[in-house]
Amino acid sequence: MSDKSKVVFVKDGHRTEVEVLMGTSMLHAATDNLVNGIIGECGGDLSCATCHVFVEPEWFDRLPSAESEELEMLEATAEEPTEFSRLSCQLSCVSETDGIVLHIPDSQ
Numbered sequence: 001m002s003d004k005s006k007v008v009f010v011k012d013g014h015r016t017e018v019e020v021l022m023g024t025s026m027l028h029a030a031t032d033n034l035v036n037g038i039i040g041e042c043g044g045d046l047s048c049a050t051c052h053v054f055v056e057p058e059w060f061d062r063l064p065s066a067e068s069e070e071l072e073m074l075e076a077t078a079e080e081p082t083e084f085s086r087l088s089c090q091l092s093c094v095s096e097t098d099g100i101v102l103h104i105p106d107s108q
Protein backbone atom coordinates (compact mmCIF):
# COMPACT_ATOMS: atom_id res chain seq x y z
CA MET A 1 0.00 0.00 0.00
CA SER A 2 1.21 3.51 -0.78
CA ASP A 3 2.37 5.70 2.07
CA LYS A 4 0.98 8.71 0.25
CA SER A 5 -2.45 10.20 0.00
CA LYS A 6 -3.85 12.56 -2.62
CA VAL A 7 -5.79 15.79 -2.02
CA VAL A 8 -7.41 17.85 -4.76
CA PHE A 9 -7.81 21.56 -3.99
CA VAL A 10 -10.17 23.61 -6.14
CA LYS A 11 -9.93 27.41 -6.22
CA ASP A 12 -11.70 29.59 -8.79
CA GLY A 13 -12.33 26.53 -10.95
CA HIS A 14 -8.63 25.63 -10.95
CA ARG A 15 -7.73 22.17 -9.61
CA THR A 16 -4.44 21.44 -7.90
CA GLU A 17 -3.64 17.83 -7.04
CA VAL A 18 -1.07 17.15 -4.38
CA GLU A 19 0.31 13.95 -2.90
CA VAL A 20 1.55 13.95 0.65
CA LEU A 21 2.67 11.45 3.26
CA MET A 22 -0.11 9.77 5.22
CA GLY A 23 -0.78 11.64 8.43
CA THR A 24 0.00 15.08 7.00
CA SER A 25 -2.66 17.64 7.84
CA MET A 26 -4.67 18.95 4.91
CA LEU A 27 -3.50 22.42 5.90
CA HIS A 28 0.11 21.38 5.35
CA ALA A 29 -0.79 19.47 2.21
CA ALA A 30 -1.84 22.88 0.87
CA THR A 31 0.81 25.18 2.33
CA ASP A 32 3.74 22.83 1.61
CA ASN A 33 2.63 22.81 -2.02
CA LEU A 34 1.94 26.56 -2.26
CA VAL A 35 -1.76 26.07 -2.89
CA ASN A 36 -3.33 29.50 -3.24
CA GLY A 37 -6.01 30.47 -0.70
CA ILE A 38 -5.15 28.25 2.26
CA ILE A 39 -3.35 30.55 4.61
CA GLY A 40 -3.19 28.83 7.99
CA GLU A 41 -2.06 31.91 9.86
CA CYS A 42 -2.03 30.20 13.28
CA GLY A 43 -0.22 27.10 12.02
CA GLY A 44 -3.04 24.76 13.04
CA ASP A 45 -3.76 26.02 16.56
CA LEU A 46 -7.46 26.53 15.88
CA SER A 47 -7.27 30.27 16.31
CA CYS A 48 -7.39 31.83 12.83
CA ALA A 49 -9.94 30.05 10.58
CA THR A 50 -7.87 30.95 7.51
CA CYS A 51 -7.66 27.27 6.60
CA HIS A 52 -11.41 26.99 5.88
CA VAL A 53 -12.46 24.60 3.12
CA PHE A 54 -15.73 23.30 1.71
CA VAL A 55 -15.45 19.53 1.49
CA GLU A 56 -16.96 18.02 -1.67
CA PRO A 57 -20.23 16.53 -0.33
CA GLU A 58 -19.50 12.92 -1.31
CA TRP A 59 -16.36 13.04 0.86
CA PHE A 60 -17.80 14.82 3.86
CA ASP A 61 -19.15 11.78 5.72
CA ARG A 62 -15.86 9.94 5.41
CA LEU A 63 -14.19 12.46 7.69
CA PRO A 64 -14.15 12.21 11.47
CA SER A 65 -16.63 14.65 13.05
CA ALA A 66 -15.46 18.09 14.07
CA GLU A 67 -14.69 18.69 17.76
CA SER A 68 -16.47 21.55 19.50
CA GLU A 69 -13.40 23.83 19.25
CA GLU A 70 -13.40 23.46 15.47
CA LEU A 71 -17.15 24.10 15.28
CA GLU A 72 -16.71 27.29 17.30
CA MET A 73 -13.88 28.47 15.07
CA LEU A 74 -15.98 27.75 11.98
CA GLU A 75 -18.19 30.64 13.09
CA ALA A 76 -15.27 33.00 12.56
CA THR A 77 -14.48 32.21 8.92
CA ALA A 78 -14.20 35.04 6.37
CA GLU A 79 -16.68 33.31 4.10
CA GLU A 80 -20.02 32.07 5.44
CA PRO A 81 -19.65 28.39 6.41
CA THR A 82 -21.92 25.70 4.96
CA GLU A 83 -22.82 22.21 6.17
CA PHE A 84 -19.73 21.00 4.31
CA SER A 85 -17.29 23.41 5.96
CA ARG A 86 -14.23 22.17 7.82
CA LEU A 87 -10.94 23.60 8.97
CA SER A 88 -8.21 21.88 6.99
CA CYS A 89 -5.75 22.04 9.90
CA GLN A 90 -7.97 19.59 11.77
CA LEU A 91 -8.05 17.00 8.97
CA SER A 92 -5.41 14.38 8.32
CA CYS A 93 -4.57 12.78 5.02
CA VAL A 94 -5.21 9.07 5.53
CA SER A 95 -6.12 6.17 3.26
CA GLU A 96 -9.86 6.90 3.69
CA THR A 97 -9.34 10.41 2.33
CA ASP A 98 -7.14 9.46 -0.63
CA GLY A 99 -8.42 11.61 -3.50
CA ILE A 100 -10.57 13.95 -1.37
CA VAL A 101 -11.71 17.16 -3.05
CA LEU A 102 -11.60 20.41 -1.05
CA HIS A 103 -12.99 23.70 -2.37
CA ILE A 104 -11.26 26.84 -1.18
CA PRO A 105 -13.56 29.79 -0.40
CA ASP A 106 -13.41 32.63 -2.97
CA SER A 107 -12.68 35.29 -0.42
CA GLN A 108 -9.83 33.52 1.33
Ligand code: FES
Pocket residue numbers: 027039040041042043044045046047048049050051073087088089090
Ligand atom coordinates in the same frame (compact mmCIF):
# COMPACT_ATOMS: atom_id res chain seq x y z
S1 FES B 1 -4.72 27.04 10.62
FE1 FES B 1 -5.58 28.41 12.04
S2 FES B 1 -7.48 27.50 12.51
FE2 FES B 1 -6.63 26.16 11.05
